[in-house]
Amino acid sequence: MTIRVLLADDQELVRTGLKAFCEREGDIVVVAEAADGQAAAVLARRDRPDVILMDIRMPVLDGISATERILADPELQPAPRILILTTYEQDEYVYRALRAGASGFLTKDVEPPELRDAVRTVVRGDSLLSPGATRALVEAFVANPPHRPDRTMLDVLTDREREILGHVGRGLTNLDIGRLLFLSPATVKTHVNRAMSKLDARDRAQLVVVAYETGLVRPGDPG
Numbered sequence: 001m002t003i004r005v006l007l008a009d010d011q012e013l014v015r016t017g018l019k020a021f022c023e024r025e026g027d028i029v030v031v032a033e034a035a036d037g038q039a040a041a042v043l044a045r046r047d048r049p050d051v052i053l054m055d056i057r058m059p060v061l062d063g064i065s066a067t068e069r070i071l072a073d074p075e076l077q078p079a080p081r082i083l084i085l086t087t088y089e090q091d092e093y094v095y096r097a098l099r100a101g102a103s104g105f106l107t108k109d110v111e112p113p114e115l116r117d118a119v120r121t122v123v124r125g126d127s128l129l130s131p132g133a134t135r136a137l138v139e140a141f142v143a144n145p146p147h148r149p150d151r152t153m154l155d156v157l158t159d160r161e162r163e164i165l166g167h168v169g170r171g172l173t174n175l176d177i178g179r180l181l182f183l184s185p186a187t188v189k190t191h192v193n194r195a196m197s198k199l200d201a202r203d204r205a206q207l208v209v210v211a212y213e214t215g216l217v218r219p220g221d222p223g
Helices: 012-025 037-047 063-071 092-100 112-123 131-142 151-156 159-169 174-181 185-199 204-213
Strands: 003-008 028-034 051-055 081-086 104-107
Touching: 003 012, 003 037, 003 112, 012 028, 012 112, 028 037, 028 112, 037 051, 037 063, 051 063, 051 112, 063 081, 063 092, 081 092, 081 112, 092 104, 092 204, 104 112, 151 185, 159 174, 159 185, 159 204, 174 185, 185 204
Parallel strands: 003 028, 003 051, 051 081, 081 104
Antiparallel strands: none
């Protein structure tokens, strides 16, 4: 299977480097490049990429707005996976992008093998979550929420699903959760998938956000 990628970054030099990194091993091909978010939305429709590497700060339409537009487009189903490119891990805009439906994020100093692995990871339907970085990011911008946590949305979950959601929010992998709860990774994955379906979450990244925004996990909780 060849993975089709769209690059969205306003710096041509960055796009050139990312393209070279992506295509080095042959299973990933860059099908389009965009210098702004609006162009990315148009090209996503035209070229139907599997993955979009999306910069945040771009002219015309920023990466967050472009992410929202692309993922809401009824013509793009199944929707492409979106990986946010950022200079700093703890960036408020990255958190907003995760809320908008991005599957994870990478810093622009990412090593080529890590970049390719990230693209392959999200194509498989998994989220790209560096537990430490994602946790720090989410904690930084949920520590003082603008409203009281609404836990009623968790009522649709079983007790086991809620328990596992809490561990997902703390950055644990399915293997970690399985060891902790004496469950197989496959069983944990089933519970995670059911939680995503019930909460209308696109992927694991959004489950992390839900876990914090509902107060199920609080900043400073042990991992």
